[in-house]
Amino acid sequence: MSGIRVLVGTRKGGFILSADAKRKSWKIDGPHFAGWEIYHMAGSPADPDRLYASQSSSWFGQVIQRSDDGGATWDTVGNEFKYEGDPGQHQWYDGSLRPWEFKRVWHFEPSLDDPDTVYAGVEDAALFRTTDGGKTWKELAGLRGHGSGPQWMPGAGGMCLHTILLDPARPERMTIAISAAGVFRSEDHGETWQPSNKGLVSAQIPNPTAEVGHCVHRIAVHPDRPDTLFMQKHWDVMRSDDAGANWHEVSGNLPSDFGFPIAVHAHEPETIYVVPIKSDSEHFPPDGKLRVYRSRSGGNEWQALTRGLPQENCYVNVLRDAMAVDQRDPCGIYIGTTGGQIYASADEGDSWQTIAGHLPAVLSVEVQTLP
């Protein structure tokens, strides 16, 4: 089918929203895996009908589901995520050390050209890869083995590897982000890694400019500008123009530079989106108004986008994996809230439509633009 498919992971199941290319009328399919936390669902760029879902619960652990028909049917695949060698230790909230322990898969990043190859970012932070469609998973242990593990610590959501960027022009390059350790980059297909956090300043760690320990919430990139990265950090919106070697702040006139997601326009590499959130601890929009902010200048100058979004008494959050863009022209933007709403814009954010109003708390939103 031609159109848009929105993959929504929630606290109580997965949902698939679909529409034709006009993006006006939406059908909601689900819940899939009812009652389970679906941290993320993702589709293969090489085969849009190949989907992967991370299904987990505090009771029954991690399950991985795979669909070969666009989500109509699902089958379980491998769910063993075994750290290579000695798991080592990381910092706990109180500064003490405790061993790595697998909790769940936060994020899938399917290969750009092979439906059977998928990267998985997990909690406690590590990077895994399958090359057999999810039957088996193997850790890319050079990341966790970087040696800085004792300086990694969990954020409020856990010590998660939540962002995996693949470079279409340089397949040997990968960039990942961990909360709270920061950005790491590999130039050898994930074998070895180096921290990539120069320019970040975080008051929550003893040395605010330390090489690792930063609570990076999300990074985003446009495929045509692989050296330009945008970051929403625990505080501060940041930008790098040298693939993460150096970062500088572009928070500009945002009402709060705290937030979780960040996204880049599908066709304009200098147009970016964030959702400012009040913090510390409140984690709801300033003034009870849900506003997506857009910068057409790659940061610093931001415009509030409000039409169709709740502008009074709104106290929801938009989590780090819950904003995505489609590839249509004009570009579509999608956000999911902890209140269970999915808002979609078919005009680059100028106006918004509620395409699902009463889902469980939304953990993730992915968009597939179908041929």
Place this chain on the structure above:
Amino acid sequence: MIRVVLPAALRRLAKIDGNVELDVSAPVTQRKLLDALEQQYPMLRGTTRDLQTKKRRAYVRFYACSEDLSDESPDAKLPQAVANGTEPYLIIGAIAGG
């Protein structure tokens, strides 16, 4: 045959309508019962026990004959009433909100 009652979340995962019956050779232990369960329903691997350590997951409990067997040795013999199918073996998700 041994009768096993699964929580609803695991029945849905395993696509089971109703309860499970397992053929387990004597002496019947929790380890042998859970091994047989996972062999018959591979999608349940890791859901009641850690995949690597085989330790019971923290929020999972094992009951039978009105007794909590959760902390019994996995190699201890289960009650005869479970082994002969008179009483079911209950796998329970702990009451923990959510």
